[in-house]
Amino acid sequence: MQKSDTMMNILGNGTRFKGNLKVAGSLRIDGDFDGEMTVSETLIVGKAGKLKGTIKAKNSIIGGIINGNLSTKEKVELQVGAKFDGDLICKKLIIEEGVLFDGNCQMSEIKPMEKEKQPEKTK
Numbered sequence: 542m543q544k545s546d547t548m549m550n551i552l553g554n555g556t557r558f559k560g561n562l563k564v565a566g567s568l569r570i571d572g573d574f575d576g577e578m579t580v581s582e583t584l585i586v587g588k589a590g591k592l593k594g595t596i597k598a599k600n601s602i603i604g605g606i607i608n609g610n611l612s613t614k615e616k617v618e619l620q621v622g623a624k625f626d627g628d629l630i631c632k633k634l635i636i637e638e639g640v641l642f643d644g645n646c647q648m649s650e651i652k653p654m655e656k657e658k659q660p661e662k663t664k
Contacts, residue, residue: 554589568598570605584613588622601631 548566556572590605
C-alpha cells in the first residue's frame, strides 16, 4: 500500500461530484466538481476540469476552470487556457500567458484587515 503523500486520486472526464470531498494525497480532476474540497497534497485540474466552490490544497496546478475560492499552503500554477474567477491565497504564484484571472490574490501571511490594525513601529 502506498503512503498518502504519493497516492493519486482521479475524478475522470464525464464524472460529476457535488458535495464535500477530503482527499489524503493528490487529486486530479478532469470532470466537474461543485462543493467544498480539501486535498492534503497537490490538486491538478486538467483542461476539461471544472470546479465550483471552496478549495484547499497544499499545491495546485490548474489547466481548467475554477469558480470560487482557492487556498493553498505553497504554490499555485495557472497554465495556458486556465480560467480562474474568485479569491486566491498562496505563497507562490505562476501565471502563464493566456490565463484568464478575475479576482483577488493574497500572497502574504498577514490578511489585509490585520495590516491596518498592527501598531506602527517607532523610530
